[in-house]
Amino acid sequence: MKSFNYHAPKDVKDASKLASSNSAFLAGGMTTIPSMKLGLASYKDVIDIKNIKKLSGIKVSGKTVTIGATTKHVEVATSKDVKKAIPALAKLAGNIGDAQVRNRGTIGGSISNNDPSACYPSACMALNAVIHTNKRKIDAEKFFTGMFETALKGGELVEAVEFQIPEKADYQKHPNPASRYAIIGVFVAKHKKDVNVAVTGAKSCVYIDKDLSKKLSSNFSVSAIEGAEVKSSGMNSDMHASAEYRANLVSLYAKKAVEAC
């Protein structure tokens, strides 16, 4: 790994000041550090944000669950408040990576990295999340812009993610058996007025399957999407799964999720 300067500021302002075009924020480091070790990324400054106290924690209000950026997956998975308000979100967090990754990895890191196979982005999309940064609030659908790309600008730091509490929700994942990343992950959330079906792992970036969402919005049942065609065009094809296989999994896992709701 190439050398860098390690910083551990105590507040967001200092963290932001240290940021440059050649720096990275470090939370759990479960992607950042392996990427640096493999030579895929290198930075002059690594800014550890875990000492910034206000970035960690879970708050539940009447309609929303707000999770601080440096809150670890294990904390979300085991939180009584999250289990009660959005059990699907706790379930999702409890199936990310493995136990040791969940002991370090964070929600802010996961969404800022926007891995096309990460689990959390699908929850953000389906649960109409608002991403709070140190500069503004961004709707999830505008936050995830492409493969490993987000709407975050230089020096901009995710502070918290605010999820809308749905009536019902479930997340179903077909994990890669080695990495536990989603080959396909489908997050179905039934809100008061409509239903969102968010898909991760299928394309270069998380997306809402509009057709499935529309069908379920008018009739929230497995039969509503029975036989619904999910097109494989634009889907990833790799050593783990072909595009056609992924398309079939999206349809299958959407049904599984609706059934589990």
Added chain:
Amino acid sequence: MFINFTYGYNRIYSGRRRLMTKVTLEVNGKKVSKDVPDHTLLSVFLRDNLNLTGTHVGCDTSQCGACVVHVNGKSIKSCSTLAADVEGSKVTTIEGLAKDGKLHPMQAAFKKTHGLQCGYCTPGMVMSAVDLLQTKKNPSDQEIREWLEGNICRCTGYQNIVAAVKEAATKM
């Protein structure tokens, strides 16, 4: 050389401007303090700086779990954690489990059930399994297998590893 206390670390700037950090940890009950480059991984710190080579490095991409140690009681992968990041923490490695020459119940169980073949993954397996039993006293086979998802045994000795964890659960 000058020392800067900006973030509570002793930052030592050498003539070539390579940053060094003073990392102080409590490792297996003993306080240790070393000046290391900022990018030093916890696994490197333990193995190269403290000579605690029981913590193994297998895949080096945080998938295999051979490098698992406990930081403040929780199991983590030391090959994907910076030493500076865990400044001030209590770290337990495989060397810290046995007390007064007596094997930890988990180590004894691995020995008894032959929960190892080549032994390379064993330190990480043992450290992960100890963490599991801290939170779940009598895990099922399924729970043990799920918990050990982050530990890979390329001898595929999983049956006896699960048996070892079950055996240890009766002793811990």
